[in-house]
Amino acid sequence: MWKWILTKGASAFSHLPCFFLLFLVCSLSVTCNDIGRDMHSTEVSNSSMVVGRHVRSYDHLLGDVRRRKLFSFHKYFLKIDKNGKVSGTKKENDPFSILEIKSVEVGVVAINAMNSNYYLAMSKQGKIYGAKEFGVDCKLKERIEENGYNTYASLQWKNKGKQMFVALNGKGSPKKGQRTRRKNTAAHFLPIVVPQ
Template identity: 40%
Template structure:
C-alpha cells in the first residue's frame, strides 16, 4: 500500500525531469540558431533569395541580365558589316574580317542592349538628331531596343529617342510608322539617320554573326601582342586623318 501511495509522486518527479530536459534541449537549439550567421542584404537589395542579385546582375529572376557580353559581327542586309572606329566614326565594310566590326553586345535591360567595339573600346550610340556615333563613355544614348524581325534578322532602335507626333518644335520629319529610330547602314556603307529608317528596310536589318577562326586569332593577338595592337590603332588614326583631309 505504501508503495502504491508513493507512485503518483514518482510519476510527477519523472515528468518534471523530462520537462527540464526538453527545455534545455530547446535552449541549446535556440542558442545554435542564434549563432548561425545570416546573409546580409546589400543596400537597396531585396532579401528574398528569389530576387537577390550579385554584382553582375545574375541570380534569381534577373539571371538573363548582366551576363557575359556576346561577341558578334553585325552583318547588315545591305551586305556590309557594321564598324565602330576609335575616332568616333560609324560605317560599314565589305571586308569579312575587319577588327572594328567585332562588337560586344551586352544586355542592360529586358530587350535592351549596349554594343561596344572590342578593338576601338567605344560604344555605339545615337544622338538626338538620329546620327550614329562612337561614344568613348557609356550613356543612355548607347542603349538600343533589340528585336527579332520576321525574316530572321535583328533590328536595333534607339531607346531614348523616337518620333513623337505633334512635337512642340514643329519640325516635320519623315519617320517610321512606329516612330522608332533604327540603326541602319545603307547600300554605300554609310549610316542613315534614325528617323529616316523603317524596320522593313534592308538597311535596318542586321544578322549577329559569330566570330570565325580568323576573328578569334585577331582578338588573341590584340590582347597578347602590344605591337599588333599599336599597328591596328595607328592604321585607324591614319585613315581618319586622310578622310578629314578630303
C-alpha cells in the same frame, strides 16, 4: 505497476480516440485559421516577390556578353573605327567590326567595338556615332524580326513618336534615325559569332 496502468488505461480511456479526434479537429481548425492568415499575409507580402521573381527570371540575360559582327542586309559589316566613326565595311577581317553586345536591361543592349573601345550610339537627332563613354544614347532595343534579322532601336529617343533604328544604306553609310523604320532592310542585321 506499469502493466496495471496500461490495462486499466486502455479500459478507462476506451473513448480516447473520439476525444482525441475532436481535440485534433478543434486544434487543427485553429491552426488552419492561423496558417490561413499567415499564408494570406505571406501571399500579400510575397506578391511583390512573386512579381520580382518573374522579373528576376530574366537576370541571366543581364550582363550577358556576346562577341559578334553585325552583318547588314546590304552585305556590310558594321564597324566603329579608332576615331568613333560608324560605317559599313566589306572586309570580313576588319578588326573594328568585332563587337561586344552586352545585355544591360531585358531586351536592351550596349554594343561596344572591341578594338576602338567606342559604343554604338544614337543622338536625339537620330545621328549614329561612336561614344567613348556609355550613356543613354548607347542603350539600344534589340529585337529579332520575322525574317530572322535583328534590329536595334534607340531606347531613349524617338522621332514624332516613332522608333529610330541603327541602319546602313546600300553604300555602307549610316542612315539618320528619322529615315528608318522597322521594316526597312537597311536596319536589319545578322549577328555573326566571332570565335574567341
